[in-house]
Amino acid sequence: MSNDNKPQAFNPPGVHEPPPSYKHVCITPILPTSKFITLAGQTGDYKASWIEQVKGAYENVKKCLEAAGASPRDIVHVRHYIVNDSGDADLNKEHVVERGWAPLWIEFMDQHGNGHKPPDTVLGVASLALKGLLYEVEVWAIVHG
Known part of the structure; x- marks a missing residue:
């Protein structure tokens, strides 16, 4: 583990290897000057395509974090919400974890x-x-001030 104050994500021994989009555990030091930042769920334009909605959501995450004095490097946890019935029969054949958002993440x-x-x-x-x-x-996210 690094000695810096950024979140450190890792996979512990004996736990299955996850997909490349995440790690199982994240340790973040908490200091007296730390700020815990929570964002409301971010989306793209609801009139856009599936992929453009995903990209727009990530761009909004970046903007919100920057406004709070943070960056994606400071993220300690993420939740992805994916509508089961996308309205696209081909996309619906894929499990929600396999619909193309993870490579973009x-x-x-x-x-x-x-x-x-x-x-x-x-x-x-x-x-x-x-x-x-x-x-x-x-x-x-957590940042240290």
């Missing part, structure tokens, strides 16, 4: 989070707040 975290892969949870859901929304992502 990995690319996003490689580009903006120095390759950090915080723990995540993936949920298939019946619907989101607006008809047409197919993907939402929620993140928690």
